[in-house]
Amino acid sequence: MxxxxxxxxxxxxxxxxxxxxxxxxxxxxxxxxxxxxxxxxxxxxxxxxxxxxxxxxxxxxxxxxxxxxxxxxxxxxxxxxxxxxxxxxxxxxxxxxxxxxxxxxxxxxxxxxxxxxxxxxxxxxxxxxxxxxxxxxxxxxxxxxxxxxxxxxxxxxxxxxxxxxxxxxxxxxxxxxxPTIVVRPGAPSAAASSFVSGIIREPLQGLESVCPIGDSLTSPELDLPLWLASPDVIIRNFLITRQISATRLLAHTRVVCLPGFTATVREEIAALEEVAGKEAVTLIKFEDDPTNRRVVSSWPSRFDNSYALSLGFIADSGGMVPIVRRFQQQLKAGSV
Ligand SMILES: NC(=O)c1ccc[n+]([C@@H]2O[C@H](COP(=O)([O-])OP(=O)(O)OC[C@H]3O[C@@H](n4cnc5c(N)ncnc54)[C@H](O)[C@@H]3O)[C@@H](O)[C@H]2O)c1
Missing domain, CATH: 3.40.50.720 (NAD(P)-binding Rossmann-like Domain)
Structure with a gap:
């Protein structure tokens, strides 16, 4: 069997x-x-x-x-x-x-x-x-x-x-x-975190996207930090999870915070500009939504990755730019 x-x-x-x-x-x-x-x-x-x-x-x-x-x-x-x-x-x-x-x-x-x-x-x-x-x-x-x-x-x-x-x-x-996963393919959703992927995904396809954080590119609200991971790293970590010997996990809890990295909304936008140019950034429309901003601001944005890394889990390296670039390649290949 x-x-x-x-x-x-x-x-x-x-x-x-x-x-x-x-x-x-x-x-x-x-x-x-x-x-x-x-x-x-x-x-x-x-x-x-x-x-x-x-x-x-x-x-x-x-x-x-x-x-x-x-x-x-x-x-x-x-x-x-x-x-x-x-x-x-x-x-x-x-x-x-x-x-x-x-x-x-x-x-x-x-x-x-x-x-x-x-x-x-x-x-x-x-x-x-x-x-x-x-x-x-x-x-x-x-x-x-x-x-x-x-x-x-x-x-x-x-x-x-x-x-x-x-x-x-x-x-x-x-x-x-x-962590919050970026870039999530597909249509925008009603989730408070939807914009985290939307401000990359839509402009890369020549579409407008609403950023509910800040009124303009110079708003201080764009310094909001987020705790992120790419889909590829998440899926590899799912596979690693079943290979870890139970004896290596903490005795009192099976919880592991998967590794992530911190990037601000401004850093996300800068990565979009680096990969797709200024024109892509003009497709982001700022409509500050204090409720959405409050929800997203309440989430933690920095974790100690050391326990997860000691178990063999992996983390994204290089921040947002390689993630935006990879998503752009996937769009061109029609694989997302
Ligand atoms: N994507 C993220 O950023 C993220 C972040 C943290 C945690 N998670 C968790 O990861 C998991 C997968 O997330 P995802 O992004 O793929 O979500 P998703 O919404 O794309 O997929 C969830 C699936 O569950 C199915 N489902 C809902 N109710 C069901 C039912 N009664 N019976 C059978 N199936 C049902 C839905 O049809 C859907 O296909 C979820 O548990 C989510 O909470 C996701």
Whole structure:
């Protein structure tokens, strides 16, 4: 029987990229991919992935993902969810998806693992949104998380369950707190962080983009720092996560803040100018939105990467310019 890697949220941005990366990884040849989403997920071309359309808020549909006929379950990447603004605007639905359905998948993995004698790796994507309120200048691995949003609260609740299930030997949990990802392809979203990618992505395509931070290129608000990582580094770190020996992780928590880097909004714009010229910058329209600015300003923007790096996780190097350049190349190649 072959080994199985299951991805929930495989129809989304990171889930889709992860599925392709696993399919293309020579070390994972022979693993069977099961891709799950509430929208029909797409299998990477020429793969033998199984695609399942399932609403994971229904525990029976979560249970049905685990079937000995598919193979021996090695890893679950639990990536499904609704994003920050969605869970803030609709609290009950946010809890149902971001907490209840994650617990349903966790329980299904636990019970299947116990039945088959397999300790399943349960890799979960948390977020810097677990932090809020007064924070130190640099977030350390022992900084207490006090979320100030429904999204951050839901992620923290999931983390506590996964840590407890790990302590009890139900699963082998690994929890990744992600930075804001830049450049995210696709259409602008209602997320407060949407502009972080939008002010690069749209101008590179000759389109206007609204920056809700500051009134003009000279506004002091543009010095707002952000904690960022590129999609490529995030996906490589997802792959590294399942290779780390459990004995190297802290005994009392499976939380790891994935490495990121700090860049200000002004530095993002400077990188756009360096890669695509002044004309691209003129496509950014400044419409200062104090509410959006307050939300983004409340997020931490500096973390101590040393624990994550000591485990073998990788970080972006070179700041924003190589990330903007790579996205421009991907646009030209039609691969995003
Ligand atoms: N992209 C980022 O900047 C970022 C930052 C921090 C954390 N994260 C976390 O990473 C994970 C993936 O993020 P993404 O950017 O790929 O998000 P995404 O919105 O692109 O993908 C999420 C997927 O979950 C699916 N989903 C929602 N409800 C479902 C349900 N009931 N049953 C099954 N599937 C359901 C959606 O259909 C969607 O395809 C999420 O858990 C997110 O919270 C992302």
């Amino acid at each position: 072959g080994k199985v890697i299951l991805i929930t949220g495989a129809g989304g941005f990171l889930g889709g990229k992860l599925a392709s990366a696993i399919h293309e990884d020579p070390e994972l040849t022979g693993f069977r991919l099961i891709l799950v989403d509430v929208i029909e997920p797409r299998a990477p071309p020429h793969s033998n992935a199984i695609t399942i359309k399932a609403d994971l808020t229904d525990p029976a549909q979560a249970d049905a993902l685990f079937n000995t006929q598919y193979g021996v379950y090695d890893t679950v990447y639990c990536l499904h969810g609704i994003m920050s603004r969605g869970s803030e605007d609709n609290f009950d639905f946010g809890v149902k998806v971001n907490v209840d359905s994650v617990r349903a998948v966790l329980d299904a993995a636990r019970h299947h693992g116990q039945k088959t004698g397999q300790l399943i790796k349960f890799i979960f994507t948390s977020s810097l949104a677990v932090y809020g309120g007064p924070l130190p200048d640099v977030i350390q691995s022992d900084t207490i998380a006090t979320p100030q949003s429904a999204y951050g609260m839901g992620k923290l609740v999931d983390e506590i369950f996964i840590n407890e299930y790990t302590r009890r030997g139900f699963v082998d949990g690994r929890i990744l707190r992600l």
